[in-house]
Amino acid sequence: MKTPKISEAVIRRLPVYLRYLQHLRDLNITTVSSHELGQNLDMNPAQIRKDLAYFGEFGRKGIGYDVQYLIEKIKQILKLDRRLNVALVGAGNLGTALSNYNRYTNEKLKIVAIFDSFEEKIGTQVGTLEVLPIELLPKMVKELDIKMGIITVPATEAQKVADQMVDAGIKGILNFAPVILKVPLDIPVRNADVTTELESLAYYVD
């Protein structure tokens, strides 16, 4: 094991670094310093160096970081170098919107199945995927080796869906419903509730 215990804060910054590095690569920039990264991402350069140093020595003293190399390394750390299949439950407006994100997303990380419990939704087409009945979740998780789940159902349904996901063997959940989900300790959950975000912003406004 190379990793001691990395804090969640560190892990959450890695995708931000990754995104900006990919942007630099698109601009044909081959080398970048922690100072430049810090300037553009509004972060402390020491923090960036420290974050990266948890996982190895990726830079060169006096030079900086090779953009392409660092991209590859961060992808390895985040396990974005291998296929990661995602299930989405809740084929409403938000679910449909997110399923279109597939295109922008890293090609290794993909929504491969969409579920709903609402009779009328089932069988409808969302992008290239057909909405399946939630009952098929366990079967599809096994068949497609689905590792993560996105919850875009109403708050009242969210806990039930989370339970079903966990039972089916899903290992991580991105939850858009405004509830705190009860899941086993080893299943990470990210909450992405829009109302909560807006309400906390309200404090600073006016």
Added chain:
Amino acid sequence: MKTPKISEAVIRRLPVYLRYLQHLRDLNITTVSSHELGQNLDMNPAQIRKDLAYFGEFGRKGIGYDVQYLIEKIKQILKLDRRLNVALVGAGNLGTALSNYNRYTNEKLKIVAIFDSFEEKIGTQVGTLEVLPIELLPKMVKELDIKMGIITVPATEAQKVADQMVDAGIKGILNFAPVILKVPLDIPVRNADVTTELESLAYYVD
């Protein structure tokens, strides 16, 4: 000023408390202890008490907190007791989905205008709102006293939209585009990028 300097972490927890308290109220529960809250929200009771104590003495020793009273107090703190108008820019799939959140959202916090720069979108109906050309943003911000903005445009457009929002006088931004926005220090920004969330979850999965 009652408030010294409250950390963002505290402010971000308040909407979570609020939501659960509203849930308790719906269940006709009138009193709750920090211990019970902690159990249900997966938080430390001392933290909850401390968070609330920054703003006043809302509980009763030996008893706990009055649910209805605490709801009102938190709403006051977050300024959710007054009207807060929001503009959304980017009438794509995600923007459309979010505008429907209007219904679930606190009635005081409302999306009151939707903008896009794409010719074909302008004039189309999203819920009860007509999509307006982005050029009208400054005018509408003034007319409707809009305080916050939601950005749901592609990454390439996001900075430009943020600049336009700031120029128009918007005081807080919820950004769904995968970029770090450059805005004046006094304008709070929340990033709610789905890809970033999923990528950081990937680390913990499998």
Added chain:
DNA sequence: TAGATTGTTAATCGATTAACAATC
């Protein structure tokens, strides 16, 4: 009164930042 629970201080824990030797 005895039991419960707050508000708050003190202790702990963890994360961020500064500083600098190593080195390209």
Added chain:
DNA sequence: TAGATTGTTAATCGATTAACAATC
């Protein structure tokens, strides 16, 4: 070589948790 920048240790800063007197 001189200048730049990393990796890493030490210092600082801030946030969380424990503990407990006050009190309902």
